[in-house]
Amino acid sequence: MDEKTKGIIIAAQGNLVTVRFDGTIRQNEVVFVKTGGQSLKGEVIEINGNEAKVQIFEPTDGIRYGDEVVFEKDLLSVELGPGLLKRVFDGLQNPLEDIAEAAGYFLKRGIYLPPLPRNIKWQWNPTAKVGDTVYKAHFLGWVPEENIKHQIMVPFNFIGKGIVKSIAAPGEYTVEQEIAKIEDEKGNIRSVNMINMWPAKFALRFGERLLPTEQLVTSQRIIDGPFPVAKGGTFCTPGPFGAGKTVLQHQISKYATTQIVIIVACGERAGEVVEILREFPHLDDPQTGKKLMDRTCIICNTSSMPVAARESSIYMGVAIAEYYRQMGIDCLLLADSTSRWAQALREMSGRLEEIPGEEAFPAYLASRISELYERAGVIKLYNGEQGSLTIGGSVSPAGGNFEEPVTLSTLAVVGCFLGLSRQRSDARRFPAIDPLISWSKYGERFAAHGDDKMKERIKIIEKAQKMIIESDDIGKKMSVVGEEGISIDDMVTEGIAGLSMDRQNEQLGIISKVLDKNFKFDDREKARNYFLDLTDKIIQLNYLPREASIYGEKKQEILNMIEGE
Numbered sequence: 054m055d056e057k058t059k060g061i062i063i064a065a066q067g068n069l070v071t072v073r074f075d076g077t078i079r080q081n082e083v084v085f086v087k088t089g090g091q092s093l094k095g096e097v098i099e100i101n102g103n104e105a106k107v108q109i110f111e112p113t114d115g116i117r118y119g120d121e122v123v124f125e126k127d128l129l130s131v132e133l134g135p136g137l138l139k140r141v142f143d144g145l146q147n148p149l150e151d152i153a154e155a156a157g158y159f160l161k162r163g164i165y166l167p168p169l170p171r172n173i174k175w176q177w178n179p180t181a182k183v184g185d186t187v188y189k190a191h192f193l194g195w196v197p198e199e200n201i202k203h204q205i206m207v208p209f210n211f212i213g214k215g216i217v218k219s220i221a222a223p224g225e226y227t228v229e230q231e232i233a234k235i236e237d238e239k240g241n242i243r244s245v246n247m248i249n250m251w252p253a254k255f256a257l258r259f260g261e262r263l264l265p266t267e268q269l270v271t272s273q274r275i276i277d278g279p280f281p282v283a284k285g286g287t288f289c290t291p292g293p294f295g296a297g298k299t300v301l302q303h304q305i306s307k308y309a310t311t312q313i314v315i316i317v318a319c320g321e322r323a324g325e326v327v328e329i330l331r332e333f334p335h336l337d338d339p340q341t342g343k344k345l346m347d348r349t350c351i352i353c354n355t356s357s358m359p360v361a362a363r364e365s366s367i368y369m370g371v372a373i374a375e376y377y378r379q380m381g382i383d384c385l386l387l388a389d390s391t392s393r394w395a396q397a398l399r400e401m402s403g404r405l406e407e408i409p410g411e412e413a414f415p416a417y418l419a420s421r422i423s424e425l426y427e428r429a430g431v432i433k434l435y436n437g438e439q440g441s442l443t444i445g446g447s448v449s450p451a452g453g454n455f456e457e458p459v460t461l462s463t464l465a466v467v468g469c470f471l472g473l474s475r476q477r478s479d480a481r482r483f484p485a486i487d488p489l490i491s492w493s494k495y496g497e498r499f500a501a502h503g504d505d506k507m508k509e510r511i512k513i514i515e516k517a518q519k520m521i522i523e524s525d526d527i528g529k530k531m532s533v534v535g536e537e538g539i540s541i542d543d544m545v546t547e548g549i550a551g552l553s554m555d556r557q558n559e560q561l562g563i564i565s566k567v568l569d570k571n572f573k574f575d576d577r578e579k580a581r582n583y584f585l586d587l588t589d590k591i592i593q594l595n596y597l598p599r600e601a602s603i604y605g606e607k608k609q610e611i612l613n614m615i616e617g618e
């Protein structure tokens with residue numbers, strides 16, 4: 054049964070080919086199509102009798118009737134181990150830099166290189182001992198990889214209880230060298246190296262799942278103040294074209310307090326990835342002082358690369374992030390954009406002639422999206438440590454209309470919604486997150502878990518949000534009937550809400566004072582001037598360094614101004 058199953062191509066439609074095979078195969082198995090001296094990678098997506106539908110991840114020109122197809126028995130897998138950080142992979146986990154070196158800068162199809170570097174020697178520090186009882190995903194030892202202790206784990210496909218029979222002495226080893234021997238319950242001895250394989254489309258999670266109760270600081274005020282994101286939670290940033298989704302994701306990837314960031318550039322412009330590659334090696338990580346690139350791994354399947362590999366690119370990214378979480382590390386996965394990924398699903402579904410759902414997306418779109426975000430979460434490992442994976446996806450609905458299947462399905466599953474608005478980005482108020490539509494479910498959860506500061510903050514946020522919504526209505530009224538047409542009370546509401554909401558705690562304190570104050574003015578002129586002045590002062594406060602003494606003076610000036618009125 055060790056013989057690989059073979060078949061021939063009998064039909065092709067775009068990158069979907071039909072293969073007649075002889076033997077046994079299974080769903081999601083990897084195949085190689087031999088054509089014109091090249092081997093093209095693909096995946097089984099439908100089996101019917103002795104015919105299988107296979108999606109090919111590469112351009113398929115030149116494929117002919119009768120071309121040979123080999124079924125590899127393995128599912129589409131991701132290779133895990135030390136050496137993933139700092140690197141750039143494509144949607145099939147090909148290391149792009151290595152490919153450029155081996156085959157030139159213009160990617161040719163049919164070239165696959167091992168994802169993990171085979172020549173690097175890692176400094177191995179064993180922690181398990183001969184005679185220890187271990188299960189899958191238990192730690193055997195670690196190697197230093199950039200800023201983290203990269204734990205080498207018992208293979209994820211190890212079944213049942215194992216006994217460590219031998220463990221390599223401390224020293225330098227490559228990923229392919231043996232670092233342990235483990236005996237399973239049946240008495241078979243298995244040689245273990247640093248490489249762990251995992252089928253990318255399945256969640257990699259061993260341990261107890263916990264509720265996310267800690268805040269992930271993104272360092273963006275409008276997020277951390279009113280719409281907090283949880284470590285191990287999910288968020289999405291839908292927005293019309295050019296509203297700043299990509300820039301926002303880059304900002305978060307730079308400044309979020311997390312140990313590892315995986316960026317999946319899915320169907321977006323290649324130039325944006327180039328920007329990261331140019332910028333990150335020069336930027337310092339504010340937490341460690343080392344370079345940002347040291348904690349980053351990029352999976353890119355840009356708009357110029359084959360659509361089929363887009364689908365797998367997100368799964369590759371998530372599986373890598375889950376792998377690091379399994380070591381007790383905080384990870385953040387950013388996917389830009391999940392709409393392009395959904396389009397890849399739609400394209401394939403169309404070729405398979407499935408019954409289409411809304412806007413021709415497949416009927417299983419919502420379940421695929423929720424399966425993806427489900428993979429986020431906090432887990433408690435067997436040794437009591439905790440790891441987390443936060444997933445943030447951008448969504449680009451056509452025309453900025455949020456009433457479309459991808460946005461709606463995403464909103465149904467995420468814990469925090471940061472909606473970008475065209476109006477704000479046109480006014481160049483970046484990040485263009487609109488407080489009128491955005492929400493987060495995490496604030497209340499943090500408060501319920503004993504975060505008292507958060508309890509206070511929620512009250513202010515609720516008050517402020519109510520005020521902003523009222524003000525929005527008044528603003529609309531004002532644009533029709535003019536300032537004369539509204540009452541002074543309404544003008545006060547409008548003035549208060551015009552104050553910049555997106556400030557952190559201290560500023561929230563100031564704003565809370567403004568909200569609590571019962572302002573009275575005798576004429577419009579005064580009210581207008583007062584709020585113009587106050588808004589300006591509060592904005593100016595932002596430009597002052599908090600340590601500077603002038604900051605304290607200016608803050609006091611504002612407080613006096615509020616008290617005095």
Ligand SMILES: Nc1ncnc2c1ncn2[C@@H]1O[C@H](COP(=O)(O)OP(=O)(O)OP(=O)(O)O)[C@@H](O)[C@H]1O
Nearest residue numbers: 292293294295296297298299300301321449483484
């Ligand atoms: N935080 C920001 N600060 C300053 N300028 C910004 C910011 N965010 C976005 N911009 C401006 O908006 C432009 C578009 O942003 P971006 O590329 O992120 O939009 P996008 O929503 O990703 O667009 P697309 O839908 O085309 O992918 C940027 O080139 C930049 O000029």
Ligand SMILES: [Mg+2]
Nearest residue numbers: 298299300321
């Ligand atoms: Mg973009």
